Amino acid sequence: MEIDKAIRESDDRRLKTKYNNAIYVIQRALALYSTEEVAFSFNGGKDSTVLLHLLRAGYFLHKGEQSSANGGLTDFPIRTIYFESPSAFPEINSFTYDTATTYGLQMDIIHTDFKSGLETLLKAKPIRAIFLGVRIGDPTAVGQEQFSPSSPGWPPFMRVNPILDWSYRDVWAFLLTCKVQYCSLYDQGYTSIGSIHDTVPNALLSISNSSGSKENFKPAYLLSDGRLERAGRVKKVSASAGRFFPANENGMVNVDSDQNRLLTASIIAVGDEILFGSVKDQLEHSLCKKLHSIGWSVSKIAVVPNDIDSVAEEVEQRKSTNDMVFLYGGLGPLHSDVTLAGVAKAFGVRLAPDEEFEEYLRKLIGYQCTGDRNEMAQLPEGITELLHHERLPVPLIKCQNVIIFSATNVLELEKEWECLIESTESGGCLVPLKPYSSKHLTVHLSDVEAAHPLLKLSLEFSDLYIGGYRESRQGPLVICIEGKDPARVQSATEALRKKFDAGAFS
Ligand SMILES: Cc1cc2nc3c(=O)[nH]c(=O)nc-3n(C[C@H](O)[C@H](O)[C@H](O)COP(=O)(O)O)c2cc1C
Numbered sequence: 001m002e003i004d005k006a007i008r009e010s011d012d013r014r015l016k017t018k019y020n021n022a023i024y025v026i027q028r029a030l031a032l033y034s035t036e037e038v039a040f041s042f043n044g045g046k047d048s049t050v051l052l053h054l055l056r057a058g059y060f061l062h063k064g065e066q067s068s069a070n071g072g073l074t075d076f077p078i079r080t081i082y083f084e085s086p087s088a089f090p091e092i093n094s095f096t097y098d099t100a101t102t103y104g105l106q107m108d109i110i111h112t113d114f115k116s117g118l119e120t121l122l123k124a125k126p127i128r129a130i131f132l133g134v135r136i137g138d139p140t141a142v143g144q145e146q147f148s149p150s151s152p153g154w155p156p157f158m159r160v161n162p163i164l165d166w167s168y169r170d171v172w173a174f175l176l177t178c179k180v181q182y183c184s185l186y187d188q189g190y191t192s193i194g195s196i197h198d199t200v201p202n203a204l205l206s207i208s209n210s211s212g213s214k215e216n217f218k219p220a221y222l223l224s225d226g227r228l229e230r231a232g233r234v235k236k237v238s239a240s241a242g243r244f245f246p247a248n249e250n251g252m253v254n255v256d257s258d259q260n261r262l263l264t265a266s267i268i269a270v271g272d273e274i275l276f277g278s279v280k281d282q283l284e285h286s287l288c289k290k291l292h293s294i295g296w297s298v299s300k301i302a303v304v305p306n307d308i309d310s311v312a313e314e315v316e317q318r319k320s321t322n323d324m325v326f327l328y329g330g331l332g333p334l335h336s337d338v339t340l341a342g343v344a345k346a347f348g349v350r351l352a353p354d355e356e357f358e359e360y361l362r363k364l365i366g367y368q369c370t371g372d373r374n375e376m377a378q379l380p381e382g383i384t385e386l387l388h389h390e391r392l393p394v395p396l397i398k399c400q401n402v403i404i405f406s407a408t409n410v411l412e413l414e415k416e417w418e419c420l421i422e423s424t425e426s427g428g429c430l431v432p433l434k435p436y437s438s439k440h441l442t443v444h445l446s447d448v449e450a451a452h453p454l455l456k457l458s459l460e461f462s463d464l465y466i467g468g469y470r471e472s473r474q475g476p477l478v479i480c481i482e483g484k485d486p487a488r489v490q491s492a493t494e495a496l497r498k499k500f501d502a503g504a505f506s
């Protein structure tokens with residue numbers, strides 16, 4: 001059987017392990033269900049192409065010894081379902097049909113949506129399990145295992161995901177090692193394929209050409225960071241980062257959009273030591289200044305104990321009411337380092353080993369991991385992006401609109417902040433907005449003298465922030481005027497000056 005042979009002859013140990021695990025899952029499924037009770041969901045995409053060949057190998061290994069089958073190209077009787085959509089790429093359609101002919105696939109073509117199509121199919125056929133090419137990192141993989149019953153509200157069947165733990169790199173290693181055909185779009189820079197309306201080639205594979213002629217792209221297998229596989233999948237409005245900006249699926253904001261909008265951030269410090277009063281948190285002050293300097297508004301700073309539920313509760317509230325949430329503290333291998341577990345809980349996902357992150361940690365701390373697995377390399381599953389920068393020994397962790405700094409002091413934070421701003425992968429999640437214009441005036445007045453004129457001023461300039469604070473009860477009052485329009489801030493300052501005697505100001 002050519003696939004099994006190609007993998008066995010390869011010296012890629014990692015690919016062999018992934019292959020063996022996937023074949024194991026397929027063989028367990030084929031032992032649990034009869035051939036008539038299983039189906040393969042095939043859409044011509046790269047992941048389902050990998051799965052097709054794994055299923056061919058798995059079926060051969062399962063049946064091979066007992067039957068006359070010799071693993072030839074058309075010895076594959078598992079029912080194959082394709083949901084054909086009018087908005088599919090023609091290249092995807094023709095690849096799917098050509099593949100069906102080459103491998104003698106028994107195709108059921110369905111023209112309705114997934115759910116009602118499956119309802120009809122399962123009434124007509126004895127299908128109990130469906131093989132899918134879903135992988136961790138796919139938005140639909142969240143919460144799934146290799147065997148996952150269909151969701152409530154869906155017809156009852158078992159979803160079998162043999163390549164759930166495969167990375168983008170594994171997929172391409174398999175397709176290239178086995179020298180099997182894949183859809184031609186992947187050679188034109190497409191790295192993940194949805195419909196013609198929401199998919200473009202991945203800009204990270206663009207070959208720059210100054211001549212202004214048609215833009216060219218490198219093939220999909222050259223994308224070095226598989227986490228950016230979906231960068232060519234465009235959504236009109238992001239549900240996570242950038243509530244006000246058109247963004248793609250990764251929460252990447254269109255920087256050309258209206259920079260006058262208000263974007264808000266929250267800061268969450270995780271640390272019992274801060275709550276005990278043993279340590280003074282200086283990062284919050286530094287972070288507020290940085291956010292303010294790029295025109296963002298900070299809506300809340302919270303300090304929570306090193307406790308999963310406390311972190312989860314705060315993150316859950318903040319992530320839905322803010323454009324970005326920043327966390328620090330509670331990262332590492334100690335029993336009290338629960339920040340990532342809290343973030344995972346807030347998003348309703350589990351922590352899962354992340355091979356790429358583990359490699360970074362290994363370079364940094366060698367093999368001094370805790371337990372038999374590197375527990376520090378467990379990240380919230382399906383929602384984590386790593387933001388790389390050459391100055392960072394370990395990438396920053398971004399879970400949708402939540403960014404986790406590993407900094408423990410202001411200097412480290414400064415470096416991480418700069419890298420975050422420079423990182424192209426952060427996708428402008430920290431898009432600089434029109435900066436605030438501020439005036440701070442010091443007046444020698446009692447609160448009673450200042451209160452009424454300031455109230456009137458804030459009503460006249462309701463588009464500005466006007467407030468005040470004192471550093472001591474006896475000392476002067478500092479009046480702050482903040483806004484995005486310098487001319488308005490200036491007018492408010494002049495109006496304020498007219499309200500009091502010149503001698504009141506210093
Ligand atoms: C065979 C098959 C089974 C599926 N089973 C489920 C399921 O059990 N639960 C679910 O939420 N979605 C299920 N889906 C839908 C996929 O998760 C789908 O990709 C997702 O809903 C997003 O689809 P869209 O991006 O095309 O809108 C299934 C899809 C297929 C093809």
Ligand SMILES: Nc1ncnc2c1ncn2[C@@H]1O[C@H](COP(=O)(O)OP(=O)(O)OP(=O)(O)O)[C@@H](O)[C@H]1O
Binds near residue numbers: 041043048138194
């Ligand atoms: N239209 C469809 N018909 C049949 N199965 C589908 C369809 N869309 C998705 N699936 C199933 O869901 C899996 C994951 O879908 P996904 O869009 O990630 O496709 P893919 O094969 O992974 O290709 P790519 O990630 O490059 O788009 C597929 O491998 C396939 O098993």
Ligand SMILES: [Mg+2]
Binds near residue numbers: 045047133135138
């Ligand atoms: Mg996919």
